[in-house]
Amino acid sequence: MTLPTPDRGTTPPTPAQRTARVSASVGFGLQGFFLAVLLTQLPQFKDKYGFDDTTIALVVVMASVVAGGGSVLAEYVATRANSKTALRAGLAVIAVAGLGIALSPSTIPFFVGFAVYGIGLGMVDAGTNMQAVAIQRCYGRSILSSFHAIWSVGAIIGALFVSLCEAVDVSLLVSIALASLVVAGATAAIGPRLLATGPEVEAGLGAGATPLVIPWRPFLALGIAMALFFAIDFSVGNWSALYLKDVLFASSSTAALAVAAYQGAGLISRFTGDHWVRRHGEVAVVRVGAAIAVLGFVVVVFAHSPVVAIVGFLVIGLGAPVIAPLCFSAAGRLAPPEQTDAVIARLNLFNxxxxxxxxxxxGGIAAVTDMRIGFAIPLVFAVGLILLAPAFHPERATEAASEVDHVG
Structure with missing residues (x-):
């Protein structure tokens, strides 16, 4: 589906563009769904292969490192074809990798399967955001946060899917195979309806016709903001339950509520984020969101009961999650439309x-001190996001021609 890009605020989206928005949203949802399916079943993999906690942590880190290569691959595909192809290929890779992981008879094939999944993860992360930025340009108004909200919905559905499979005694192999088939089937359905973006579509340019030009200072500021957000997000997702159990002596069921509170509040943040951006602008939303996250971390660090800590994680979720989509949105204005996909792919590396x-x-600071001190680090990261808010200014991205460097 090759769609024109209307001028901002002058042409309403066409039915085809609305369909592309729905299709890209499904892509975000599939990514969140399948990631949750794999991560929530790490304890089952641990039991199956006899892994210790360190090995499981290495698996997750390995997937994140390899995902960087997947993002680079997505840039290569998008700049020589389009982001539609990059996203479809990435979704296909994670579906195939999921089947490989499910069928792994031993440790080595399992690691290989997760490495392949990491490549697909990076491709889909980059591809979905390429699509979202291009579709937002078609709409002429802020809609990017809503895409990331659908990612969160997909993650919740994935966790519930695993819970249901556990309740009815579905095997690890069957549950992951079913999830892979869901991704494959949905990809086949949405693929033709995605937005075709790329140099050939946007400007009639051949692959490699012009060098990529990025205003490096605002790009680096947005990249640092992206890294700080995902450091916050990963800290909450991976260490909050341990904090409640080991420091505040909560039960396992109570400790799990920390992530639930954060993710549930994150849905509110992302579903309402576009509204606040349209009313108050991106800089104000980033400042307020980061300030709310700071407040939440203060509550967490000084909490002396599980309930208070859970409230703190909920507050963090109300503020921080809106920042990631705004990073991509601002980055989408750093280069001409025909080069936007490459900029998004490179920004995604900071993820x-x-x-x-x-x-x-x-984790390292918590290991040598305690988890309470460990959570003071993402508190500092949230303060850093407040300081970086000016990088999100709409005009800064479009008027930074004097600061450009040639990149690649």
Whole structure:
């Protein structure tokens, strides 16, 4: 589906563009769904292969590192064909990798399967956001947060799917195979309806016709903001339950509510984020969102009961999750439309840097001190996001021609 890009605020979206928005949203949902299916079944993999906690952590870090390569691959595909092809290929890779993981008879095939999944993860992360930025340009108004909200919905559905499979005693192999088939079938359905973006579509240029030009200072600021957010997100997702159990002596069932509170509040943040951007602008939304996250981390760090800590994680979820889509939205204005896909793919690399920081730094500090001090680190990251808010200014991205460097 090759769609024209209307001028901002002058042409309403066509039915085809609305269909592309729905299809891209499904792509976000599939990504969240399948990631949740794999991560929530890591304990089952641990039991199946006899892994210890360190090995499981290495699997997750390995997937994040390899995902960086997947994002680079998505840039290669998108700049020589289009982001539609990059996204479809990425979704196909994670579906195939899922089947490989499910069928792995031993440790080595399992690691290979997760490495292949990491490649698909990076391709889909980059491809979905390429699509979202291009579709937002068609709409002429802020809609990017809504795509990320659908990712969160998909993740919740994935966790519920695993819970249901566990309740009815569905095997690990069958549950992951079913999830892979869902991804494959949905990809076949949405693929032809995605937006075709790329140099050939946007400007009639051949592959490699012009070098990629990025205003490096605002790009780097947005990249650092992206890394800080994902460090925060990964810290909450991976260490909050352990904090409640080991520091505040909560039960396992109570400890799990920390992530649930954060993700549930994140849905509110992302579903309402576009509304707040249209009313107050991106800079104000980033500042307020980051300030809310700071408040939440203060509550968490000084909490002396599980309930108070859970409230703190909920508050963090109300503020921080809106920042990631705004990073991509601002980055989409840093280069001409025909080069936007490459900019998005490169910004996406900071995603995985943040994930590694969130896992390594917080966990390392907690190991030599305690988890309470460990959570002071993402608090500092949230303060950093407040300071980086000016990088999200709409005009800064479009008027930064004097600061451009040639990149690649």
């Amino acid at each position: 995985y840097a943040g994930t590694i920081i969130g896992g390594g730094v917080v």
